[in-house]
């Protein structure tokens with residue numbers, strides 16, 4: 117393998133020879149090499165080429181920008197067209213190189229998330245691993261950076277955010293008077309109560325739970341809280357940072373007394389960011405996020421939890437091998453991840469089954485169904501079970517995803533959605549080889565996503581830059597350009613007509629949601645009592661449920677804790693609607709395969725029709741001199757409509773959540789009323805208020821209002837799209853005919869920049885071809901020398 121890679125790595129790159137002759141400073145080159153250490157040679161070469169393309173494009177843009185501002189600097193007024201150019205150039209120059217890829221490790225406490233991250237980054241004991249009474253207490257983000265040191269930033273709740281939580285915690289603890297003996301018992305054993313007491317005691321010491329809100333406001337917390345609300349820790353070595361970090365991100369449920377001052381501020385911690393120095397194993401631009409549990413009682417932390425899930429472009433649902441089959445929490449986590457695919461940025465879900473080394477051989481052999489093959493050892497049993505789990509879970513997961521997501525969704529294209537890993541074996545290798553622990557596979561998964569994103573990003577960047585240079589050059593060109601073509605050719609009329617068609621197409625694309633929405637509303641009306649009943653009745657009676665229910669009401673129907681299953685009444689009673697609309701909703705916002713039911717292909721079709729029209733006008737009018745403008749318009753149409761995609765992605769979350777948000781708003785008064793209940797039989801009375809409140813709202817059209825609100829959100833998205841398109845295209849057309857409108861300005865000569873940009877743009881294809889070629893060569897060499905085949909050297 118090493119020889120293969122070296123051979124491929126040393127292959128002369130045509131693009132290098134042709135394009136990148138410029139001598140590079142040694143230090144910069146070694147920096148770049150360092151950053152790509154995580155990648156095998158073939159991928160490294162591709163990444164380096166893309167990076168070079170990008171950095172040279174940035175340089176061309178900067179030079180152009182400088183020339184432009186110098187030439188208009190002393191002018192009294194700057195023509196609109198030039199302003200547009202300057203702004204667009206600046207936006208592109210300032211655009212960050214690559215938005216990080218967030219990979220969320222989403223799993224319940226003890227599932228093995230921290231151990232998995234440790235194995236992936238090859239730091240055995242870096243993130244604290246949970247023991248029997250200890251668990252990770254907040255969201256932890258791990259990334260690698262360019263610094264030399266290990267660094268952690270601990271973000272705390274602001275003063276205001278903590279006050280809000282304190283108010284809720286004390287309301288929750290406000291003991292109901294006149295309880296009967298049985299009720300006192302139930303109250304004491306309540307999970308929400310335990311957690312609230314524990315938080316207050318950790319921060320303010322024993323007896324804090326008996327104090328009221330005002331008293332606690334005056335009380336001094338035991339730990340030191342910095343005014344900046346950020347604690348920064350630095351260390352030279354991984355082990356050193358790990359020791360410093362440990363007390364902040366681990367909490368003990370019991371035996372909390374006598375803990376260090378750091379642990380005493382746990383309830384205030386919002387999230388933690390850890391930066392490793394240049395990592396060999398997780399490339400810069402990738403953030404691994406440990407997302408523990410199913411949310412948090414604190415609204416801010418719960419919001420963080422949801423937002424973090426939504427910003428992940430990849431979610432790994434982490435499940436312990438012993439819980440992967442049939443566990444309720446596992447199912448909840450999967451459902452939450454699929455929801456993230458619907459409303460957030462997530463494009464990729466995988467199930468990572470952990471602790472696969474855990475296998476009791478006699479039991480396994482007894483239950484084993486395959487009889488024709490003898491199992492000789494623990495290792496064989498583990499490998500066989502891994503295979504079986506993969507086949508079985510892959511099928512189940514795909515079926516589940518198919519039910520929820522459109523049939524041609526990208527996630528469903530992946531042949532393998534399941535990984536069976538063992539972090540323990542990764543270190544010990546007593547049973548399995550490194551490859552068999554599948555940790556290298558996960559690293560490869562990460563690298564592939566990053567490379568893919570880089571490729572897409574640079575292609576878009578260079579194309580946009582080229583379009584701008586085309587226009588800039590055309591502005592500075594003094595030829596006498598025929599400028600009426602655009603008007604004469606009726607382009608404006610054509611655009612208006614196309615926008616109308618686009619509006620119609622969007623209406624048609626949104627229309628299919630109506631039927632499942634109505635069907636869902638009908639289902640919700642008939643099933644809400646049963647669903648609510650299931651949420652409000654516990655198998656062990658009200659014992660341990662009393663204050664949890666109060667917490668649910670205090671938080672408008674949602675109770676989330678680090679350790680218990682999430683309760684969300686609003687989501688539960690709207691679930692029948694989501695069950696109906698999910699596939700259609702996913703279909704509308706899907707990326708990829710163009711179909712009539714998806715939104716993006718309509719926008720693409722609009723784009724292509726405009727571009728074709730530009731070409732047609734160009735050909736018909738023999739646009740020679742003005743070919744710059746034609747090309748610019750064609751490029752810029754892509755840039756403008758490309759921006760729409762992000763707008764749509766952001767809006768889709770609001771649309772998707774509009775049903776639960778609407779129901780939550782309608783039920784707010786009833787939650788507030790229930791939260792006030794104290795005294796005898798408070799739990800039953802609270803349930804009664806909720807039941808009656810929901811009944812009343814349903815009778816008054818709660819579900820229909822939710823439907824209206826969702827439709828209204830769709831309508832708003834449509835208006836937003838057409839307004840944006842209209843605005844941008846109008847600017848563009850003004851630009852294109854700017855000479856005629858007297859906006860022309862003789863600008864600095866950017867011929868050389870234009871030429872260089874043209875070359876860079878051409879080489880995009882070359883770079884892509886090189887990558888395919890190198891991959892082909894490597895595959896060929898691997899096939900030719902199977903003895904040398906092995907895992908990519910990282």
Ligand SMILES: Nc1nc2c(ncn2[C@@H]2O[C@H](COP(=O)(O)OP(=O)(O)OP(=O)(O)O)[C@@H](O)[C@H]2O)c(=O)[nH]1
Pocket residue numbers: 223224225226227228229230231232244245246247250251252253408409470471472473474537538539540541
């Ligand atoms: N046998 C075995 N045990 C493992 C493996 N990975 C993790 N564990 C154990 O599982 C327990 C929980 O591991 P963690 O990595 O802390 O789990 P977590 O999901 O991060 O848990 P929280 O920190 O509570 O969120 C620890 O006792 C680990 O030693 C594995 O591959 N094999």
